[in-house]
Structure formats: structure tokens, C-alpha cells
Amino acid sequence: xxxxxxxxxxxxxxxxxxxxxxxxxxxxxxxxxxxxxxxxxxxxxxxxxxxxxxxxxxxxxxxxxxxxxxxxxxxxxxxxxxxxxxxxxxxxxxxxxxxxxxxxxxxxxxxxxxx
Amino acid sequence: xxxxxxxxxxxxxxxxxxxxxxxxxxxxxxxxxxxxxxxxxxxxxxxxxxxxxxxxxxxxxxxxxxxxxxxxxxxxxxxxxxxxxxxxxxxxxxxxxxxxxxxxxxxxxxxx
Numbered sequence: 001x002x003x004x005x006x007x008x009x010x011x012x013x014x015x016x017x018x019x020x021x022x023x024x025x026x027x028x029x030x031x032x033x034x035x036x037x038x039x040x041x042x043x044x045x046x047x048x049x050x051x052x053x054x055x056x057x058x059x060x061x062x063x064x065x066x067x068x069x070x071x072x073x074x075x076x077x078x079x080x081x082x083x084x085x086x087x088x089x090x091x092x093x094x095x096x097x098x099x100x101x102x103x104x105x106x107x108x109x110x111x112x113x114x115x
Numbered sequence: 116x117x118x119x120x121x122x123x124x125x126x127x128x129x130x131x132x133x134x135x136x137x138x139x140x141x142x143x144x145x146x147x148x149x150x151x152x153x154x155x156x157x158x159x160x161x162x163x164x165x166x167x168x169x170x171x172x173x174x175x176x177x178x179x180x181x182x183x184x185x186x187x188x189x190x191x192x193x194x195x196x197x198x199x200x201x202x203x204x205x206x207x208x209x210x211x212x213x214x215x216x217x218x219x220x221x222x223x224x225x226x227x
Contacts, residue, residue, distance in 0.1 A: 043217040
């Protein structure tokens with residue numbers, strides 16, 4: 001248990017559905033991250049939030065919409081996804097996004113399948 | 116643009132053997148390098164972090180080395196156990212860029 005909890009663990013959705021992924025951290029961290037892990041590809045950083053402000057957006061399609069209502073919660077809202085969006089979505093948190101020595105703590109991920 | 120490579124993609128060894136996992140990176144201007152472990156269906160667990168000024172870090176049966184000039188790191192696992200079976204990921208942080216750049220990982224299987 002790393003202190004970072006993601007729900008749901010598994011999600012199957014159609015291309016016309018709207019769903020949300022949730023991440024919660026109980027570590028007192030100020031920065032939270034969304035990553036995408038596809039088969040045979042390195043982890044890709046999607047979004048970074050620091051003190052509830054988005055500080056990084058790595059050219060992610062607009063069908064992915066992040067939300068960070070407070071420093072403990074991070075959401076990823078999904079709509080009109082494509083089959084190639086099927087992947088493991090990982091959330092992480094750390095003390096500070098701008099601290100190069102910061103260690104990120106990862107959740108167990110949400111396995112997303114888009115039909 | 117930093118690129119991180121891990122070879123081989125998969126490795127199987129008998130229990131009890133010592134083994135080495137390899138990581139290479141193209142841009143040597145790194146701030147630190149981390150090794151992570153990922154179990155099937157789980158998130159990542161940080162194993163070791165090496166600062167650019169360090170040559171190695173040790174934790175139990177794990178030893179990670181860093182040769183920044185050649186762009187290489189190794190993770191040495193001594194006396195391997197079936198519980199060591201997992202995917203091992205290497206990631207670097209560059210100066211001026213707080214993001215982690217990950218390799219694709221090595222899937223390790225320890226055969227009882």
C-alpha cells in the first residue's frame with residue numbers, strides 16, 4: 001500500500017460513453033500526476049498538477065480532461081475515447097512537482113478497455 | 116530528447132542466481148536515476164534512487180550503479196528469489212526538467 005488509491009481498478013467502456021477515473025492520496029503531497037502505460041511502450045506522462053494548478057499537459061487529446069479539486073484528489077474525465085486509448089492509467093503523487101529530487105509514489109492503476 | 120532503453124525486454128533465471136538488469140540513456144545530463152518495480156496489475160514501487168553525483172546505491176539484495184558519462188546504469192540482484200519476479204523499470208530526471216523519462220522495462224521471471 002503506497003498511500004495512493006485509484007478507482008476503479010478495471011473499466012470497460014464504449015466509445016460513446018463518459019466515465020471518470022479517480023485518484024486519492026493520503027501522503028500530504030502537493031503534486032499529482034497522470035501517466036498512461038500502453039503495451040510495449042514506456043510510461044507516458046499526461047498531466048501534472050502542483051498545488052491544484054495544472055503545470056504540465058503533454059499534448060494529450062481533449063477527450064481526456066483532468067480535474068484537481070484539492071491537493072488530495074485527482075480525476076481524469078473520459079469521453080468519446082478510441083480503442084487505442086486502452087491502457088493502464090497510473091496516478092502518482094509527490095511532495096513537489098518542481099523538486100527534481102522528489103520521489104513519486106504510484107497507485108495501482110486503472111486498467112481501461114475501450115470497445 | 117532523452118531516451119531510455121532497457122535490454123533485454125524479458126529475462127528468466129533459476130532461483131538463487133545473481134543477475135544484472137541494464138538501463139541506458141542518451142542524454143547524460145541527468146539529475147538522478149531511479150529503478151522501479153512493477154508487479155502484474157499493480158502500480159510502481161520505487162526501489163533505488165541514485166543522484167548524479169553518486170556511483171551506486173544499495174538496498175538489501177539490490178545494488179544499483181550509475182555511469183553517467185557512458186549513459187548506463189545496472190541493477191544487480193543477488194541470490195534471486197521467486198518473489199523477485201516482476202517488471203523492473205528504469206527512469207531518469209534531467210536537469211531543468213522535473214519529469215521522469217521511463218524505459219520500457221525488463222520483465223524478470225525467477226524459476227523455482
